[in-house]
Amino acid sequence: SPTAPPVLSNGHFASIGAEGDAASYEHGVQVIDENKEFNPKLSKYLSLENVTSAGFNYHLISVFGSQSTGKSTLLNQLFGTEFSVMSELERRQTTKGIWLSKNKKQGEPGAAERMADNILVMDVEGTDGRERGEDQDFERKSALFALATSEVLIVNIWEHQVGLYQGANMGLLKTVFEVNLQLFLKDKHTTHRSLLFFVIRDFIGNTPLKNLQKTLLEDLSRLWDTISKPAGLEKSTIHDYFDFQFYGLPHKGYQPDQFVTEAKKLALRFRDGHRDPKRDALKGEFSEEGVFLPEYHRRIPADGFSHYAEGIWDQIVNNKDLDLPTQQELLAQFRCDEILREVMIGFDEAIVAFEDKQAESVRLGAPEVLGGLGVAMRAARVKTLKNFETEASRYHKGVYQRKSAELQGKVDTRLKALFHGQLSAAHKSGIRDFSDSVTAAVKDGQKKGGSYDFAEIVSKEAQSSLEKFEEVARSTLVDGASWSNYNQELSLYKKELAEVSARLRRDEMRRLATRVERWVQSRLGESVGLEFNSLGSGRAGGGAPENGEKPTEKDFWDRIWNLFEDTVLDAERRFTDRASSFDASIDEVDVGLWRLRRKSWGVLRAKIEEEMIEGNLLLKLRENFEDKFRYDEAGVPRIWRPTDDIEGIYTRARESTLTLIPLLSRFRLERTGGPPPLDRWIGHTPSTATSADEEDLAPIGGLEEEMTILSDTKRQELTVRFKKTADGVYVEAKRSAIGGMTQ
Ligand code: GDP
Ligand code: MG
Numbered sequence: 042s043p044t045a046p047p048v049l050s051n052g053h054f055a056s057i058g059a060e061g062d063a064a065s066y067e068h069g070v071q072v073i074d075e076n077k078e079f080n081p082k083l084s085k086y087l088s089l090e091n092v093t094s095a096g097f098n099y100h101l102i103s104v105f106g107s108q109s110t111g112k113s114t115l116l117n118q119l120f121g122t123e124f125s126v127m128s129e130l131e132r133r134q135t136t137k138g139i140w141l142s143k144n145k146k147q148g149e150p151g152a153a154e155r156m157a158d159n160i161l162v163m164d165v166e167g168t169d170g171r172e173r174g175e176d177q178d179f180e181r182k183s184a185l186f187a188l189a190t191s192e193v194l195i196v197n198i199w200e201h202q203v204g205l206y207q208g209a210n211m212g213l214l215k216t217v218f219e220v221n222l223q224l225f226l227k228d229k230h231t232t233h234r235s236l237l238f239f240v241i242r243d244f245i246g247n248t249p250l251k252n253l254q255k256t257l258l259e260d261l262s263r264l265w266d267t268i269s270k271p272a273g274l275e276k277s278t279i280h281d282y283f284d285f286q287f288y289g290l291p292h293k294g295y296q297p298d299q300f301v302t303e304a305k306k307l308a309l310r311f312r313d314g315h316r317d318p319k320r321d322a323l324k325g326e327f328s329e330e331g332v333f334l335p336e337y338h339r340r341i342p343a344d345g346f347s348h349y350a351e352g353i354w355d356q357i358v359n360n361k362d363l364d365l366p367t368q369q370e371l372l373a374q375f376r377c378d379e380i381l382r383e384v385m386i387g388f389d390e391a392i393v394a395f396e397d398k399q400a401e402s403v404r405l406g407a408p409e410v411l412g413g414l415g416v417a418m419r420a421a422r423v424k425t426l427k428n429f430e431t432e433a434s435r436y437h438k439g440v441y442q443r444k445s446a447e448l449q450g451k452v453d454t455r456l457k458a459l460f461h462g463q464l465s466a467a468h469k470s471g472i473r474d475f476s477d478s479v480t481a482a483v484k485d486g487q488k489k490g491g492s493y494d495f496a497e498i499v500s501k502e503a504q505s506s507l508e509k510f511e512e513v514a515r516s517t518l519v520d521g522a523s524w525s526n527y528n529q530e531l532s533l534y535k536k537e538l539a540e541v542s543a544r545l546r547r548d549e550m551r552r553l554a555t556r557v558e559r560w561v562q563s564r565l566g567e568s569v570g571l572e573f574n575s576l577g578s579g580r581a582g583g584g585a586p587e588n589g590e591k592p593t594e595k596d597f598w599d600r601i602w603n604l605f606e607d608t609v610l611d612a613e614r615r616f617t618d619r620a621s622s623f624d625a626s627i628d629e630v631d632v633g634l635w636r637l638r639r640k641s642w643g644v645l646r647a648k649i650e651e652e653m654i655e656g657n658l659l660l661k662l663r664e665n666f667e668d669k670f671r672y673d674e675a676g677v678p679r680i681w682r683p684t685d686d687i688e689g690i691y692t693r694a695r696e697s698t699l700t701l702i703p704l705l706s707r708f709r710l711e712r713t714g715g716p717p718p719l720d721r722w723i724g725h726t727p728s729t730a731t732s733a734d735e736e737d738l739a740p741i742g743g744l745e746e747e748m749t750i751l752s753d754t755k756r757q758e759l760t761v762r763f764k765k766t767a768d769g770v771y772v773e774a775k776r777s778a779i780g781g782m783t784q
Contacts, residue, residue, distance in 0.1 A: 238288070419520060426448065471534065484485055499546070
């Protein structure tokens with residue numbers, strides 16, 4: 042008979058292989074073993090059974106009752122599970138600890154005869170308070186564990202035990218009630234309820250189920266009254282925490298067919314249901330509706346269940362107060378962290394390559410605008426936050442919100458860095474490209490004959506550069522991120538474009554200045570050279586003066602200065618025209634003109650020095666002398682005769698030429714009798730001239746020094762050498778006169 046004392050045995054258990062394949066779990070998974078150890082493989086089992094991703098769409102049922110009352114047999118019948126059942130031959134206790142298995146009779150989706158999704162059934166080691174007093178501890182702990190996790194508690198009871206108020210079952214139920222109150226100590230305003238589902242075994246039917254039900258409810262109420270209730274809960278009734286249902290099952294051995302039929306009917310009650318007023322009025326009457334009411338659900342997301350169960354068991358086994366809200370918060374922290382790490386893996390996959398590439402390009406000093414960055418960032422942000430929300434929002438709201446903010450912080454910190462890196466690369470490469478394009482366009486213009494519009498080149502390139510920058514910036518924006526704007530970067534970019542434009546304009550000014558200086562050099566070289574050459578003729582200056590007056594040697598320097606002034610004035614005009622065409626500022630033009638004058642003076646001074654090299658000068662003096670000595674007033678060459686006043690002519694010509702030496706020694710204007718007004722002519726150094734503007738200019742000495750062309754020593758040397766040359770010419774003339782006579 043089933044009441045025969047159970048025999049302890051080695052039972053037979055599914056081995057839980059390290060491999061964790063489905064076959065290792067044919068009997069389900071042993072959540073708590075006989076040593077009260079929690080089995081961490083629960084999580085693996087739930088994944089193998091595809092429960093992990095179910096969210097809240099799963100259900101937990103536990104079964105309670107004395108040993109060997111056919112609990113495992115019942116579960117196997119209802120749910121197609123394979124919990125170990127006591128063999129008729131051996132009669133040994135089989136189920137040890139707590140086992141869990143998924144319902145195998147769920148049925149096809151949409152089928153009429155279909156049970157709720159993902160029912161998880163826990164088979165709890167049976168107890169027999171009278172026989173196993175030493176293990177009341179486990180009974181209490183397992184009851185607590187079952188209540189903290191399960192929606193429905195099946196209480197398995199023989200019909201003939203109904204009304205035996207002192208029976209073993211009553212001990213168990215007392216424990217259930219007590220731990221239930223303990224459970225909600227910390228959560229007194231809970232709306233949480235559980236369903237106690239009494240399955241009356243070996244139900245014969247002589248006593249109607251209704252009557253059995255009435256007896257049981259009366260017994261339970263009496264039991265409830267006897268337990269001591271924590272402060273604040275003294276007035277609570279059993280119905281504040283529990284709903285009741287009852288079902289009678291015929292004897293499996295004597296009425297096997299009826300047993301199977303009834304078990305099938307019973308199984309179909311395990312569907313989703315909802316509370317309606319009619320049901321409340323039933324007070325334990327059997328409802329046709331499904332047993333799983335939303336308020337029974339522990340609201341632990343399936344992916345957090347095993348961690349939650351482990352935490353709960355840890356509290357229970359260490360005799361700590363079980364504080365479900367705290368446990369749920371701890372679970373939320375754990376799972377939210379885990380989910381955060383998981384979604385960050387996906388984020389990393391999308392983003393790390395960009396981060397590496399950006400860092401590398403910065404390291405190489407060649408910041409690169411990364412193609413496709415904006416799209417990738419936007420997609421990664423949305424996906425990461427969305428995935429987190431989907432998984433984590435099922436957990437404790439406060440924790441979820443905090444972790445969600447943390448995740449967003451992490452994501453945004455990295456995206457923001459990428460965004461700014463991109464803007465910085467766009468900035469650097471944009472500025473460089475701008476400068477390069479302007480330079481290339483100028484070079485191109487120079488190649489094509491030099492007529493290019495610098496201002497237009499700059500404004501066109503600046504515009505296009507700005508557009509490119511904005512395009513990169515816009516395409517890298519990330520909707521919803523607080524940092525996603527580029528106003529500041531854009532204004533910095535504009536500022537640097539203006540600075541670089543100014544620098545390029547200064548370069549262009551330099552190029553222009555160089556061109557104009559070269560022009561001055563070649564013009565002065567020619568015209569000043571002509572003036573010096575004219576010295577050789579002994580009679581005339583270079584160009585005929587406008588008033589028709591014969592140019593004289595005396596106003597040689599006046600002519601040079603006039604040439605110089607006219608040439609530079611002309612150059613200044615060219616410079617100003619061109620510079621104003623590219624929007625150079627008045628200050629910039631002023632500096633340019635001042636530099637031009639300084640440089641032009643250097644050019645003139647160099648040209649004069651070239652002409653005044655001793656050999657050149659001696660040649661000029663000799664030509665000048667010979668012109669005066671060998672030609673008469675009309676410019677006709679003289680044929681010397683012995684009667685000619687050779688000596689007189691010689692002396693006059695020599696003295697006339699000798700006057701050139703002091704004349705040439707100093708740059709002095711005939712019209713003022715002083716040096717040219719060089720300082721006034723060059724003007725003050727403009728206040729806006731920088732040291733860079735001055736550094737390549739030759740220094741200008743004092744006016745005296747600057748206007749001294751030949752030193753006194755040089756002058757004397759030159760006089761001596763010229764005289765010798767003149768003497769030579771004289772002797773030759775004298776000889777030719779005598780020679781002419783003898784012929
Ligand atoms: P558990 O210890 O409560 O899980 O009980 P088991 O399911 O292992 O069954 C214990 C014994 O009761 C086994 O020998 C079963 O054959 C027997 N048994 C199973 N169902 C019934 C039933 O409906 N009525 C009776 N009288 N015995 C049953
Ligand atoms: Mg069992």
